[in-house]
Amino acid sequence: xxxxxxxxxxxxxxxxxxxxxxxxxxxxxxxxxxxxxxxxxxxxxxxxxxxxxxxxxxxxxxxxxxxxxxxxxxxxxxxxxxxxxxxxxxxxxxxxxxxxxxxxxxxxxxxxxxxxxxxxxxxxxxxxxxxxxxxxxxxxxxxxxxxxxxxxxxxxxxxxxxxxxxxxxxxxxxxxxxxxxxxxxxxxxxxxxxxxxxxxxxxxxxxxxxxxxxxxxxxxxxxxxxxxxxxxxxxxxxxxxxxxxxxxxxxxxxxxxxxxxxxxxxx
Amino acid sequence: xxxxxxxxxxxxxxxxxxxxxxxxxxxxxxxxxxxxxxxxxxxxxxxxxxxxxxxxxxxxxxxxxxxxxxxxxxxxxxxxxxxxxxxxxxxxxxxxxxxxxxxx
Ligand SMILES: Nc1ncnc2c1ncn2[C@@H]1O[C@H](COP(=O)(O)OP(=O)(O)O)[C@@H](O)[C@H]1O
Ligand SMILES: [Mg+2]
Numbered sequence: 475x476x477x478x479x480x481x482x483x484x485x486x487x488x489x490x491x492x493x494x495x496x497x498x499x500x501x502x503x504x505x506x507x508x509x510x511x512x513x514x515x516x517x518x519x520x521x522x523x524x525x526x527x528x529x530x531x532x533x534x535x536x537x538x539x540x541x542x543x544x545x546x547x548x549x550x551x552x553x554x555x556x557x558x559x560x561x562x563x564x565x566x567x568x569x570x571x572x573x574x575x576x577x578x579x580x581x582x583x584x585x586x587x588x589x590x591x592x593x594x595x596x597x598x599x600x601x602x603x604x605x606x607x608x609x610x611x612x613x614x615x616x617x618x619x620x621x622x623x624x625x626x627x628x629x630x631x632x633x634x635x636x637x638x639x640x641x642x643x644x645x646x647x648x649x650x651x652x653x654x655x656x657x658x659x660x661x662x663x664x665x666x667x668x669x670x671x672x673x674x675x676x677x678x679x680x681x682x683x684x685x686x687x688x689x690x691x692x693x694x695x696x697x698x699x700x701x702x703x704x705x706x707x708x709x710x711x712x713x714x715x716x717x718x719x720x721x722x723x724x725x726x727x728x729x730x731x732x733x734x735x736x737x738x739x740x741x
Numbered sequence: 742x743x744x745x746x747x748x749x750x751x752x753x754x755x756x757x758x759x760x761x762x763x764x765x766x767x768x769x770x771x772x773x774x775x776x777x778x779x780x781x782x783x784x785x786x787x788x789x790x791x792x793x794x795x796x797x798x799x800x801x802x803x804x805x806x807x808x809x810x811x812x813x814x815x816x817x818x819x820x821x822x823x824x825x826x827x828x829x830x831x832x833x834x835x836x837x838x839x840x841x842x843x844x845x
Contacts, residue, residue, distance in 0.1 A: 620763045627771045630814075656758035663764050667771060669814045 476584035479591050479713075480513075480609035482633075484625025486596030488617045489646040492682060493706070494593040495523040495691045500710040501589055502557040503693065509548070509587040511580065512562035513605035514595040515571055521561050524551065525689020535563030538575045544582050553694060558587075571600075573607030580608035598632060606633060611640040614670060617647045618659040627668055642673040644709065649678045650725040674709035676702055677724050701727055772809040776816045783809070790820060799825040 481494045491514070498510045511534070512520040521527045532547035537560075544560070551557040560583070583590045594605035606612065612633050616626040626643070633641055645661050652658035661675055676682075679702040685692040692703040704722060711719045757765070778786075787807045794800060806821040 620767055623767055624770055624774065628774055631775060653760075656760045659760050659763055659767075663760065667764065667767050667811075669811075 476587055477589050477611060478580055478584060478609050479589065479611040479613060480594050480606050480638075481591060481613045481615060482594035482602065482605065482629055483596065483615040483622070484598060484629040485616075485622045488615050488622050489644075489676070490596075490615050491519050491523055491593050492686065493613070493615055493644060493646065493676070493709075494520060494591050496693045496703075496706040497710055497713070498524075498557055498589075498591055499551075499554050499691045500693045500707050501591075501713070502551075502554045503707075504710060504714060505556070506588040506714075507556045507586065508589045508591065509558050509560060509583045511560045511583070511590060511592045513576070513592050513601065515562045515601060515604075516564065517595065518562040518564045520593050521549070521559060522689060523686050524559060524691065526551065526559055526561075527689070530561045533561045533563045534579060535571075537579060538571065544579065553690075571604055573604050576604045577608045598628065602629075606636060606638065609638060611642075612638050613642055613644055613673065614668075615644045615646055616664060616668070618645060618649075618653070618661075618664060620659075623659065623664055623667060630668060630670055641670055643668060643670040644674040644676065645672070646676045647678040648675055648724060650727075654725060672721075673712050674705060675721055675724065676705045676709075677722075677727075768811065769809075772811050772816055775811070775814075776809060778809070783807075786818075787820075791822070794822055796828070798822075798827050801825050 481490045481497075483490050494510060498508050502508045510520060510524075512518055514520070515534075518533075521530050526549045529549050532542045534547065536542045537544045537547050548558040548560055551559070560579070580590050580592070590608075592605050592609060595601035614626050614630060614633075616622045630641060643665070645664055648661065649658055653660045661672065665672055679700065681700050682692060682702050685695075692700060693706050695703070701722065701724070708719045708722065790807075791800060791802070791805075801823040804823045806819065808819050810817050810819055
């Protein structure tokens, strides 16, 4: 049975698309067949983060309009076996799109893929409604910021009302040194407030931005493993059902770096 | 005991860390978002509850608290109504009758 998971948040700019891209690559690295669906109609970005923008010919809009079969619209990632992208329409009227059509698209993909990951647009309007309509699981993304946590809570309420059974939380852009100084909400604080099971914590790291500049999701680079890449990989293993994958001690990792630098200056 | 008291007194003067402030503000706003009650409705509810309770007991209206909080994704209405004294002259039935009279 294929798993259909929406990545959503309420607030924009918290890392939904970044997480969808890295999670997609990482699940494919584990040998799974993964289809990524960009449900952010009109503000297509997932193709860019994956570095596939030049290979987009058809989009979900042409498939829905019956102008091309779904296989023709899927963009295969040549760097990673088992990973494909269904791009969002960039210029069609996004409000003409309905939940029924999303369900139809996704059920076609579900026949051939182990995972269908749906990258949701921000907000709680029609685009969000479409994105969640086909999903049976949800990953809520929140940063440790007040507005993001509040919006995440709203979205959890809406997903519960839609009877989405499995809802789990990803805390993105955590800055352990700020948490230590009590200048930022900790993961525990966010869990206290939202009461949703945690599935991943991704540190704030400039390498995430550098990798998107290049269109190469961080987890693709297996020669130079980075802390956020390890966090993405752990997230995908937990999604695969490995419950006991430990959470990274981000502060310790941070300390190590500092102590290493200090040692450099001492010698 | 004394230490606890001192701690409490001391804590009052220490400004909250920014994360504590964020957490407290979030608690409040999330509780309200979840039940989708507007402040007007909440105020009306407070008044009516107070009205009913006041038929039986005298409430210290300065010390009373009335708030929405969360308990495990469940919203709870917390009413803390310190009782000054019981109104001895009223039996239960007359209190109820009074309430009915007030309403009509
Ligand atoms: N863990 C992270 N560390 C640093 N920057 C990040 C991280 N996650 C996301 N970003 C940056 O935040 C911005 C918004 O991310 P994006 O995935 O587009 O968010 P959304 O899809 O929720 O709108 C991007 O510039 C991205 O590079
Ligand atoms: Mg996005």
